[in-house]
Amino acid sequence: MNIDGVTNGIVIDHIAAGRSMEIYHYLKLEKLDSCVAIIKNVRSTKYGKKDIIKIDEIIDVDLDVLGYLDPHITVNIVRDGKVMKKMNLEPPRELKNILKCKNPRCITTTEQEIDQIFRLVNEETCSYRCVYCEALAKGGD
Amino acid sequence: MRHFIDIADLTKEEIEGLITLAEDIMRHPDGYAQICRGKKLATLFFEPSTRTRLSFEAAMLDLGGAVLGFSQADSSSVAKGESVSDTIRTVCYYADIIAIRHPKEGAPLLASQRSSVPVINAGDGGHNHPTQTLADLLTIHREKGRLGNLTIGLCGDLKFGRTVHSLITAMSCYEGVKFILISPEELRLPGYVRHGVLAGKNVEWVETRDLECALPELDILYMTRVQKERFFNEADYIRLKDSFILDQDKLKNTKPDLSILHPLPRVNEISVKVDDDPRACYFKQVEYGKFIRMALIMMLLEVQK
Secondary structure, rough: OOOOOOOEEEEEEEEEEEOOOHHHHHOOOOOOOOOOOEEEEEEEEOEEEEEEEOOOOHHHHHHHHHHHHHHEEEEEEEEEOOEEEEEEEEOOEEEEOOOOOOOOOOHHHHOOOOEEEEEEEEEEOOOOOOOOOOOOOOOOO | OOOOOOOOOOHHHHHHHHHHHHHHHOOOHHHHHOOOOOOOOEEEEEEOOOHHHHHHHHHHHHHOOOOEEOOOOOHOHHHOOOOOHHHHHHHHOOEEEEEEEEOOOOHHHHHHHHOOEEEEEEEEEOOEEOOOOOOHHHHHHHHOOOOOOOEEEEEEEOOOOOHHHHHHHHHHOOOOOOOEEOHHHHHOHHHHHHHHHOOOOEEEEEEEEOHHHHHHHHOOOEOOOOOOHHOOOOHHHHHHHHOEEOOOOOHHHOOOOOEEEEEOOOOEEEEEOOOOOOOOOOOHHHHHHHHHHHHHHHHHHOOOO
């Protein structure tokens, strides 16, 4: 199967196989007018199978969201057909307004306009806790 | 300006400094009787309390300060739907320091983010109750003369028992402390304390369902109430409420210098016949609670003798 290369845009590579649609929605790519390709189950020497998203436009990608969803992802910025920048991600220390606390006893469930803040507590498991009630939110869940 | 939201907000040295100050206040109360003159403490209690609120108010009055506030959410604008943020922004204009109790976990942290005066967490849901922990630490220090090298049994509701979580955090800083966690399966210590605090500090701990087997080993027994207000389902509360009852029979095989603590209020978990036993320390905890809160208020208001 052939898909055109990106001339000026972004390639999100090494997405765990099957998770590209989730990332597509988290990054709100459905709102873009430009060409977006989702390639699933690509053969990978490193991971066996992977997904790739190609975006034919240079946009601001929320690296915190990607780092939280899957820290193995790499983001390539392409200009004039060449990879100008390759970014390896890591789980962000803090997530602001990306997750919502599910603990019904947490103050965030009743207080209006409070930021939902989660802090990384375990890098290996990519685990986050709500700063207010310490309820656990697992990375990638 | 500092707040006191979590016991971890204080270093081990600062906690020991508060204990020393509280003991000095106990010995020389007259020397502190006017030290907070002209200062006001607001007690914002969105949830019922006897000891904690009165203890804070007595503490401020004994320091020569004044108190204002409310003792239930119904008697404040919260009943009209006012947020915690707006309540705090308002109270800052009237008081020099705030003590807040709220049923929602994290409410005192939010209050501290919105406040221009020091905020003290006087209990947030089943999460934390750090000033009770200061009272517990002062009690242990006065009863045992040390905070390290102790085997501490924590019994009852370890899931929602906020005083248990704060006490474990504080005591796990000391050498030679071992915890025996005694609870029904449904009320086990939450994972964030087991893995985040106990495992992180490499503290020795075991879990059991058997109070009587654990008793002979203990230097401290910390009993807790199964809290009706933390259950969404009353049937679960009824099934678990009498899981552990301490009576004179069970106390036959303990160390003679065992200290029995309880943050109070109690319901059935300690028989009233135990109250006169010299090992019972829970009413001394109430007394010490006022003195350690006096020390804390002085520290946060940066008032010195």
